[in-house]
Every structure is written in structure tokens, then in C-alpha cells.
Amino acid sequence: MKNGSQSRRKNASARVLTAARAIAAREGVSHISFDAIAREAGLSKGGVLYNFPTKRDLMAALLRDMLSEHESLEARLPQDSRQRTLRRHLCSLRTLDAAASDVSMAILAVAAAEPDLLDPLRDALEVDLSCIEAEMKDTSLGRLIFFALQGLRFHSLLALPDGGPSVRNELAQKIEEMIDNAH
Known part of the structure; x- marks a missing residue:
């Protein structure tokens, strides 16, 4: 089970980064927020913060x-x-x-x-x-x-x-x- 959770974390991390870049491309970097990334990536804000606390x-x-x-x-x-x-x-x-x-x-x-x-x-x-x-x-x-x-x-x-x-x-x-x- 441990390998599965590590894999999901890595996948979520990539999704967060992809979402942040998509927001920057579409709306500009000033619109990158943890809430916006969560919406874009289809994650909870907690899921985003789990991968990137700051x-x-x-x-x-x-x-x-x-x-x-x-x-x-x-x-x-x-x-x-x-x-x-x-x-x-x-x-x-x-x-x-x-x-x-x-x-x-x-x-x-x-x-x-x-x-x-x-x-x-x-x-x-x-x-x-x-x-x-x-x-x-x-x-x-x-x-x-x-x-x-x-x-x-x-x-x-x-x-x-x-x-x-x-x-x-x-x-x-x-x-x-x-x-x-x-x-």
C-alpha cells in the first residue's frame, strides 16, 4: 500500500505543477493561488497543500x-x-x-x-x-x-x-x- 500512496502523491504533485503553469498561461501568474490550483487540478486545497505546504x-x-x-x-x-x-x-x-x-x-x-x-x-x-x-x-x-x-x-x-x-x-x-x- 505504501508504494500506491507514494505514487498518488507524485501524480498529484505533477498535477499541481501542471495546473499552476496552466493558470499562469491562461490568466497570468498573479492568479496562481492554492484555491485556483486546487480547482484546476481537481484536488482539494488540502491536497495541494499536502504536496506544497508553502x-x-x-x-x-x-x-x-x-x-x-x-x-x-x-x-x-x-x-x-x-x-x-x-x-x-x-x-x-x-x-x-x-x-x-x-x-x-x-x-x-x-x-x-x-x-x-x-x-x-x-x-x-x-x-x-x-x-x-x-x-x-x-x-x-x-x-x-x-x-x-x-x-x-x-x-x-x-x-x-x-x-x-x-x-x-x-x-x-x-x-x-x-x-x-x-x-
Whole structure:
């Protein structure tokens, strides 16, 4: 019986995260509440709180979920692809959507009060920087491309001037050419 209850908990956890993201996509992140998630997921509020007792716990799980999705982008790349880590970040930039940006902003808002919430992101970016250094002979160029991609992502995320989608796409194409030509 214990395995069955653990399985249901894990399934409910995934349902809660899916519901939170659906609400963010449809109504905006400001509409994410435990009551709204419970309605969306078809759970009781207690069921939601059992899986995520605090908003911080929910945001931490959403961040882990988003990091996992980012990592899975690498599976889409050809196996013989050079500079896989930079290409994954480029793919991530190209697949940004408003719902992910809203959830990212909610995570950043919570992290402003609790900076350690971003530790998994910091750790993932540290690993990625190490991978980029291993993948490229010109490590300075690798870091430059990485930080350019992060800058474009955060400008979009924070709704800072970035020239809009056409300029972002043009810059992404230029970055891809830089990656293609890097040794």
C-alpha cells in the first residue's frame, strides 16, 4: 500500500505543477493561488497543500520542473552536435513563451525575499559554464555567447527593451552562426 500512496502523491504533485503553469498561461501568474490550483487540478486545497505546504515550496518545484525541461532540450539536438550546451541555451531562448516568463517572474519575486531559492539555478548554470569551457577551445568566446544568450533571455523575461521578436530572432540567428563557426 505504501508504494500506491507514494505514487498518488507524485501524480498529484505533477498535477499541481501542471495546473499552476496552466493558470499562469491562461490568466497570468498573479492568479496562481492554492484555491485556483486546487480547482484546476481537481484536488482539494488540502491536497495541494499536502504536496506544497508553502508558496516557496511550489515555486521551488516549478523552478526544478523548468530546469528539467531546459535539460531535456539537449535530447532534441543531433548527437554529433558541437557545443551542445550553448545550443541548448539557444534552443531555450527560441522557445521562450509568455507562460514560462510569468512563472519565471513569480520565482524571481519569491527569490527576492529568499535568495537561496535560486540555488538550483545557480548550480545548473555553474555546470553549464564548465561544460562550455570543456566544449570550446576559445573559452572566452564560449562565455561571451553564453552571457549574450542569458542577457537576451532576461531582457525578454523582464520585459526590458530588446527590439521585439524579430530582433531577438535575428540575434539568435547571429549567435547560432557564431556557435557554428566556433572551434
